[in-house]
Amino acid sequence: VEAVRVIGGGIAGAEAAWQCAHAGVPVVLSEMRPVRKSPAHHTDHLGELVCSNSFGAMATDRAPGLLKEELRRLGSLVIAVADTHAVPAGGALAVDRAVYTRDLSERVANHPLIALRREEVTAIPEAGIVIFATGPLTSEPLAASLQALTGLEYLSFFDAASPIVEGESLDTDKVFLASRYDRGEAAYYNCPMNEAQYRAFWEALVAAEQAELKEFEHEERKYFEACLPVEELARRGFETLRYGPLKPVGLTDPRTGRWPFACVQLRQEDKAGRLWNLVGFQTNLKWGEQKRVFQMIPGLESAEFVRLGVMHRNTFLCSPHLLAPTLQFHTHPRLLACGQITGTEGYTAAVTGGWLAGTNAARLAQGRKPLVLPPETMAGALVGYVSHGDPKTFQPMPPNFALLPEIAPRIRHKQQRYWAYRDRALAAIDTFGRTHGLSAAPALARA
Numbered sequence: 205v206e207a208v209r210v211i212g213g214g215i216a217g218a219e220a221a222w223q224c225a226h227a228g229v230p231v232v233l234s235e236m237r238p239v240r241k242s243p244a245h246h247t248d249h250l251g252e253l254v255c256s257n258s259f260g261a262m263a264t265d266r267a268p269g270l271l272k273e274e275l276r277r278l279g280s281l282v283i284a285v286a287d288t289h290a291v292p293a294g295g296a297l298a299v300d301r302a303v304y305t306r307d308l309s310e311r312v313a314n315h316p317l318i319a320l321r322r323e324e325v326t327a328i329p330e331a332g333i334v335i336f337a338t339g340p341l342t343s344e345p346l347a348a349s350l351q352a353l354t355g356l357e358y359l360s361f362f363d364a365a366s367p368i369v370e371g372e373s374l375d376t377d378k379v380f381l382a383s384r385y386d387r388g389e390a391a392y393y394n395c396p397m398n399e400a401q402y403r404a405f406w407e408a409l410v411a412a413e414q415a416e417l418k419e420f421e422h423e424e425r426k427y428f429e430a431c432l433p434v435e436e437l438a439r440r441g442f443e444t445l446r447y448g449p450l451k452p453v454g455l456t457d458p459r460t461g462r463w464p465f466a467c468v469q470l471r472q473e474d475k476a477g478r479l480w481n482l483v484g485f486q487t488n489l490k491w492g493e494q495k496r497v498f499q500m501i502p503g504l505e506s507a508e509f510v511r512l513g514v515m516h517r518n519t520f521l522c523s524p525h526l527l528a529p530t531l532q533f534h535t536h537p538r539l540l541a542c543g544q545i546t547g548t549e550g551y552t553a554a555v556t557g558g559w560l561a562g563t564n565a566a567r568l569a570q571g572r573k574p575l576v577l578p579p580e581t582m583a584g585a586l587v588g589y590v591s592h593g594d595p596k597t598f599q600p601m602p603p604n605f606a607l608l609p610e611i612a613p614r615i616r617h618k619q620q621r622y623w624a625y626r627d628r629a630l631a632a633i634d635t636f637g638r639t640h641g642l643s644a645a646p647a648l649a650r651a
């Protein structure tokens with residue numbers, strides 16, 4: 205069989221290369237480090253964790269925990285290595301970073317079917333099956349080449365995103381559905397504030413703690429000039445937000461019959477109306493601070509945040525326009541993509557894409573039909589969002605329960621709902637594994 209090219213030996217690329225080789229298909233894996241350094245990575249190991257040493261919650265009734273369990277059952281190498289080098293972390297899967305990356309890197313590099321090349325790939329290879337796994341900091345020449353392939357508007361370099369909350373977690377006694385001046389459909393959830401609530405929120409916002417910028421990000425701030433963080437707007441004066449994203453005009457609160465003093469609007473993020481985006485709330489605040497301050501917004505007191513706001517460099521494709529649920533490009537089915545560049549967020553999500561792209565590239569090389577993950581699994585729902593989200597508002601997404609198809613009749617109790625999602629997902633992944641003859645995660649000896 206022909207060899208598959210994997211470009212990028214980060215988390216997604218390491219998983220993809222190993223899955224492909226494990227299926228018996230030779231791989232040429234190109235990683236630019238250390239020949240060309242990345243601004244965020246510190247080592248030349250494959251699958252390096254760029255920042256935190258945590259893969260997120262372990263419990264399977266949390267979205268990241270469920271995704272990890274599915275990946276274990278699918279035979280993910282990265283999760284198996286992470287499990288082997290886990291350190292106590294209060295309910296999260298955190299790893300001994302140095303030992304984990306060395307072990308993972310050696311397992312991938314030493315696989316007899318993987319040829320590792322330390323090289324920067326500067327253009328899309330002309331022929332063959334190729335997986336792009338070059339991550340949020342894809343080097344410029346390759347990004348330009350991807351832009352030429354996909355069209356200029358289908359590759360973004362920066363991500364200035366507002367937080368997203370689960371619609372089910374909003375307090376519907378406080379928020380109301382309406383569009384400004386009741387024009388068109390009632391498209392927004394509105395969170396009305398009186399003057400005292402607004403003042404308390406404004407004071408908390410201006411005093412909240414910012415996330416620290418990485419060195420390379422200082423220089424990049426200039427790209428965000430047209431898009432100010434919500435806390436920066438607040439610092440410009442007490443009234444500024446009331447004339448900006450918190451403008452109350454035309455929003456009649458049905459409980460008072462009047463416009464509120466200020467109003468936060470939430471815009472629908474997905475077709476099913478289960479994810480809602482805080483309009484104009486792109487922010488650099490620390491994640492804990494975002495939760496603390498934004499939960500002061502009336503109606504959001506118990507909000508479940510599926511994604512917090514970010515303003516950072518992030519190269520990602522407009523995947524709903526470009527990719528099939530097999531992670532193949534619609535227009536070039538021998539090209540695949542995985543990891544952060546497809547618009548997923550976080551380590552475990554990158555492993556998911558890597559698993560699927562590697563598995564499918566091997567199947568293509570063997571003349572077999574590529575796989576689509578079941579939609580009721582967290583892995584399948586995440587890839588489903590990437591391939592079928594709304595291309596107009598597409599933003600990177602971490603795993604979360606609002607991506608899963610609802611269970612009818614709706615289970616009101618949140619914990620019981622999550623258990624039901626989990627049980628259905630794990631049953632589906634087991635059936636999927638049996639149907640396609642996939643093996644469980646390899647048992648690894650400690651390195």
Ligand code: FAD
Pocket residue numbers: 211212213214215216217234235236237242244245252254255256257323324325326337338339340341342343346418517542543544545549550551552554
């Ligand atoms: P990466 O892990 O970045 O891998 C991409 C690889 O491709 C790199 O090794 C790179 O050197 C290589 N590459 C790029 N261009 C080329 C080329 N042209 N030729 C050859 N090789 C190339 N996620 C979390 O879950 N937790 C965190 O704490 C976290 N912190 C982050 C901090 C920063 C500063 C950044 C930028 C991202 C952070 N993320 C975090 C998101 C994180 O990047 C992803 O979760 C994860 O690394 C994505 O995996 P990936 O394989 O898609 O990309």
